[in-house]
Amino acid sequence: MRTPTPRKKNRALAPAELEAFGNELDALRARTVASLGARDARYIRNVVKAVRYTEVAGRGLLFLGAFVHGVLVPAWIAGVLLLALSKILENMELGHNVIHGQYDWMGDPQLNGRTYEWDIAGTAEAWRKTHNFRHHTYTNVRGLDDDIGYGLLRIFPEQKWSPFFLLQPIIAPIFALLFEWGVAIQDLKLGRWLQGKVSAKQMYRKFRPVGRKMGRQVLKDYVLFPLLAGPFFLPVLLGNVVANLLRNVWTYVIIFCGHFTTDVETFPRDVIKNESRGHWYLRQLRGSSNISGGFLIDVMSGNLSHQIEHHFYPDIPANRYSEMAVEVREICARYGQHYNTGSLPRQFGQVTWRILRHAFPSRPRRAKPLVRSEAGA
Numbered sequence: 001m002r003t004p005t006p007r008k009k010n011r012a013l014a015p016a017e018l019e020a021f022g023n024e025l026d027a028l029r030a031r032t033v034a035s036l037g038a039r040d041a042r043y044i045r046n047v048v049k050a051v052r053y054t055e056v057a058g059r060g061l062l063f064l065g066a067f068v069h070g071v072l073v074p075a076w077i078a079g080v081l082l083l084a085l086s087k088i089l090e091n092m093e094l095g096h097n098v099i100h101g102q103y104d105w106m107g108d109p110q111l112n113g114r115t116y117e118w119d120i121a122g123t124a125e126a127w128r129k130t131h132n133f134r135h136h137t138y139t140n141v142r143g144l145d146d147d148i149g150y151g152l153l154r155i156f157p158e159q160k161w162s163p164f165f166l167l168q169p170i171i172a173p174i175f176a177l178l179f180e181w182g183v184a185i186q187d188l189k190l191g192r193w194l195q196g197k198v199s200a201k202q203m204y205r206k207f208r209p210v211g212r213k214m215g216r217q218v219l220k221d222y223v224l225f226p227l228l229a230g231p232f233f234l235p236v237l238l239g240n241v242v243a244n245l246l247r248n249v250w251t252y253v254i255i256f257c258g259h260f261t262t263d264v265e266t267f268p269r270d271v272i273k274n275e276s277r278g279h280w281y282l283r284q285l286r287g288s289s290n291i292s293g294g295f296l297i298d299v300m301s302g303n304l305s306h307q308i309e310h311h312f313y314p315d316i317p318a319n320r321y322s323e324m325a326v327e328v329r330e331i332c333a334r335y336g337q338h339y340n341t342g343s344l345p346r347q348f349g350q351v352t353w354r355i356l357r358h359a360f361p362s363r364p365r366r367a368k369p370l371v372r373s374e375a376g377a
Helices: 015-033 038-068 072-099 124-137 165-179 179-186 190-194 200-227 230-259 276-288 297-300 304-312 318-334 344-357
Strands: 288-291 342-343
Touching: 015 276, 015 318, 038 072, 038 230, 038 318, 072 124, 072 230, 072 297, 124 179, 124 200, 165 179, 165 230, 165 344, 179 190, 179 200, 179 230, 190 200, 200 230, 230 288, 230 304, 230 344, 276 304, 288 304, 297 304, 297 318, 304 318, 342 344
Parallel strands: 288 342
Antiparallel strands: none
16 A cells, blocks of 8 residues: 655744745735736636637537437537536636636726626625635634535544544535535535524525526526527536536536645634734645646646645736746745645545545644744744
8 A cells, every 4th residue: 555645844934034935925926916917818818718619619519419410429528528618717717716806907897806707506706705705814724714624524634523524435526516506505504504593584585696696507507508409408408417517526626636635734713813924825835735737737727726826816817826836936945835736636636535534533633833933943
């Protein structure tokens, strides 16, 4: 049996080092913001075109596969893959990044982070709350970051164990297939309602905008477009279902690889007390992991292959992360900080092991200090 990869050690930083660490990363941000311009606008507009063209081509091939005898299977498969590609690009490289406000500086109302609505069951408004605010502010802080296990999975030994987690090797793949629906209901906090802490009336009010968005998505993908195929309703319906499932699984894999690999750490609530900018950067670094693979994996992941850089700079256009990563990695090395990266199979293998291992009781690891006193320098 292959032995687990040893955990990389991070050096605790003295307060003066921590301040300098934060200043260097802030300076990189400032230089990047000052250089934003035409090439960034051109890039995101090309992404918009790619989303549109692949959707039209995908839906067209689905219809072709349904109507034309003899080419059904290859055309249907190609249509599913192109439609899934369109949905992945829209969710990852377009929707996620636009909703972060990465392109607000362009002044384009179609790319405004406060008004953009994406092609997914959950509302952009709920995502701004659960992701843009809670997750990015309290990354991996236990009890504050709801993305730690999404209320379903025990991925870190610091999470309290219960017999329910024995089911997570089964729950995890189901969650992957239904990921957009899990994201859609995340902010509802259904557990509080089931425990009687929230009334049915309060839950109904919270659910109404989510329910409307879910209804629109179901109507579009599972009623309207299949009906346009007439007697070939079922093949087109099935194509839409499979495209959405592929998008959901891919999104799940990318997000989990960015947050739950072996070297990722979680933190107690008191870590954010009087947290400085440098301290915040250090927490983001130790709560993130990257995926290596080049341009294709960058685009297909919405550049969340650079999760470290995204956690550092969530409102910087994501197409800049690959060039920023060169300097970020060099800064981390000079301050003795592990830059967590690896191939997609390697990172997802670590995630899978975590899900399997922590389904069973496990002891919390010894907490590693982020900061040391000047006297210990």
